Amino acid sequence: MEAEIFNATCCSNYIRVNLDAITKNVSILRSLAKKHTGMIAAVKGGCHGHGGIPVTQHLSRLGVEEFAVATVAEGRSLRKAGIQEKMHVLGNFKSREIDKYLENNLIPTVSWAEDLKAVDKEKLSQANGGKFRVNIKVDSGMSRFGVQCEDLHSLVQTIDSLDVQINSIYTHFAGGIMDREGNQAQLDRFLDCSEDYVARTIPRHAAASTGCFQQIGTDLDYIRPGGSMYGLCVANDLPSTKMFQDLGFKPAMSLVAQPTFYKLLPAGRRIGYDGLYTTKEPEWIANIACGWSDGYRRKLSLGVGAVKNNRTGELCPIVGRVSMDSCTVRLPRKPEASDTYSLLTDDFAEKTSYTWMARTLNAANYEITGTFSTRLPRVYTSGEKIVDIMHAVDYTN
Numbered sequence: 001m002e003a004e005i006f007n008a009t010c011c012s013n014y015i016r017v018n019l020d021a022i023t024k025n026v027s028i029l030r031s032l033a034k035k036h037t038g039m040i041a042a043v044k045g046g047c048h049g050h051g052g053i054p055v056t057q058h059l060s061r062l063g064v065e066e067f068a069v070a071t072v073a074e075g076r077s078l079r080k081a082g083i084q085e086k087m088h089v090l091g092n093f094k095s096r097e098i099d100k101y102l103e104n105n106l107i108p109t110v111s112w113a114e115d116l117k118a119v120d121k122e123k124l125s126q127a128n129g130g131k132f133r134v135n136i137k138v139d140s141g142m143s144r145f146g147v148q149c150e151d152l153h154s155l156v157q158t159i160d161s162l163d164v165q166i167n168s169i170y171t172h173f174a175g176g177i178m179d180r181e182g183n184q185a186q187l188d189r190f191l192d193c194s195e196d197y198v199a200r201t202i203p204r205h206a207a208a209s210t211g212c213f214q215q216i217g218t219d220l221d222y223i224r225p226g227g228s229m230y231g232l233c234v235a236n237d238l239p240s241t242k243m244f245q246d247l248g249f250k251p252a253m254s255l256v257a258q259p260t261f262y263k264l265l266p267a268g269r270r271i272g273y274d275g276l277y278t279t280k281e282p283e284w285i286a287n288i289a290c291g292w293s294d295g296y297r298r299k300l301s302l303g304v305g306a307v308k309n310n311r312t313g314e315l316c317p318i319v320g321r322v323s324m325d326s327c328t329v330r331l332p333r334k335p336e337a338s339d340t341y342s343l344l345t346d347d348f349a350e351k352t353s354y355t356w357m358a359r360t361l362n363a364a365n366y367e368i369t370g371t372f373s374t375r376l377p378r379v380y381t382s383g384e385k386i387v388d389i390m391h392a393v394d395y396t397n
Contacts, residue, residue: 001384002310002340006258009377011392012289013257017050018346019058019382021231021252026062028248029225033207033218040088040205042226043078044070046396049295049369050230050253051378053081053395054388058380059229060085068224072097075106077396088135088167092145095119102132107167110134111145113158124164131165138193140171140186140206149193156197168203169194170224173211177233177240180214187217210234213243227366231346236358236365245348253354253369255296255344255376256310259286260326262335271328272320276302284331286316288341291325295372296343298322299361306351307341315351316341344368 005014030039041064047055056067056078068088069075075087086107093101093108095118101108102123110116116124116134124132136155139146147155152169159166171190175182187206194204206217209228217223227234231251233244265285271277279285288307292298297305301322306315307329320328329341345352354368361368374395380388 001381001386002256003338005256005379005386008386008389009379009391011377012260013255013294013343014377014379015050015344015372016254016256016346017055017378017380018250018252018254019055019380019387021250021346022055022058022229023062025229025231025249025252026059026064029212029223029228032212032215032247033223037218037220038065038222040066040068040222040224041229042068042090042208042224044068044074044090044226045366045370048227048230048232048366049372051380051390051395052078053083054378054380054390055230056083057081066222072100072104072106076100076104079104079106090137092137093134098123107133107135109137110155110159111137111139111147113155113162116159116162116164121162124162131163133165133167134159135167136169138169138171138190140190140193141182142172142174142186146171149189152193153196166197166200166202168205168221169197170205172208173206173216175210176235176237177210177213177243178235178237180216183211183214183216187211213247230369232365232369233355234365236355236363241348241355251346251348251354253344254342254346255290255372256340256342257288257290257307258340259329259335260289262286262331264334272301273323274321276321277319277328284334285319286329286331286335286341287326288329288343289326290343290376291323291327293324293373294375296322296327297357297361300357301327304360305343305357307343308345308349308352309335310340310342311336311338 043056046052066086088107095115098119137146173183203221205222207223209225211217267281269279303317305318316329319330357368358365377392378390
């Protein structure tokens with residue numbers, strides 16, 4: 001299938017997104033929640049770099065009930081692509097955005113009433129004449145935005161006075177997988193301050209990916225997973241990664257390339273900007289047209305990173321500097337004409353997985369996949385079939 005993909009994309013590298021892995025991950029997440037608990041899938045950031053539209057369409061086909069994005073623009077993009085499910089915006093509402101919310105039937109997050117008060121009251125209605133809906137975010141300990149627990153009642157009263165419908169009340173955990181005690185304390189505070197609104201049948205949700213793994217808040221009305229649907233662990237430390245693997249999650253993304261050029265260089269040749277690598281003997285050096293402008297990190301230069309030969313399984317080190325548009329790789333021998341190499345593998349391996357890169361670069365796991373640029377085409381597969389292709393530069397995440 002690789003040859004078919006290279007021909008279809010007309011590129012020498014591509015990101016492959018395994019939709020079957022996403023299907024499996026969603027099934028695992030469902031199993032961690034109660035049967036009555038729905039799912040709000042966080043598809044922000046272009047589904048953590050996997051491609052917002054095709055992945056959200058796949059999640060819709062899987063029966064995911066609702067979606068959440070970070071910005072109005074993300075929600076508008078999904079609406080234009082035909083996504084009809086309820087759409088939440090997790091970023092804090094600003095009054096200047098009201099027309100876009102109404103035009104695209106999006107549900108904002110509010111942490112205070114100031115911006116709602118600034119909207120003309122006649123605008124606080126949907127196109128069908130129904131009430132404008134909002135989600136209330138409660139700061140139970142994350143300390144970013146969100147209404148303080150003790151101020152929730154006052155905010156609810158104000159929203160009610162504006163004749164605005166409260167769609168849900170939610171919170172977000174600050175702790176990682178190993179911080180069960182901290183996340184449980186946050187949940188307890190959230191449940192205590194929001195208990196009065198159960199009688200009003202206002203849905204509540206708290207468990208994003210971490211809460212799902214810990215099964216904290218998974219018995220509420222919704223879970224709200226994000227990166228875990230794509231096989232991304234929320235932390236890159238080894239105990240968290242092992243727990244994630246043991247639950248059966250599978251990374252969906254890989255990055256595959258064919259060399260655009262290779263040659264046998266004599267000993268003593270300096271390679272790349274500033275000549276920081278020198279061949280010690282005659283060496284086969286391949287050029288791969290993927291650099292930091294594509295999202296492959298410069299800090300993986302000089303033997304820190306490696307690529308995997310997909311035919312032999314051998315790891316081949318990056319030599320010289322990763323530049324804007326390419327990197328150079330030392331091969332053990334002359335390659336076969338059909339050889340391909342994975343710069344990112346869909347597993348948890350040393351040198352080529354997102355978890356190893358995140359640990360090595362002192363980065364978050366989500367940064368690794370979330371910063372690959374649209375210069376790399378995304379190819380969506382199921383089984384051994386191509387389902388969809390998002391061609392390079394022709395799309396946004």
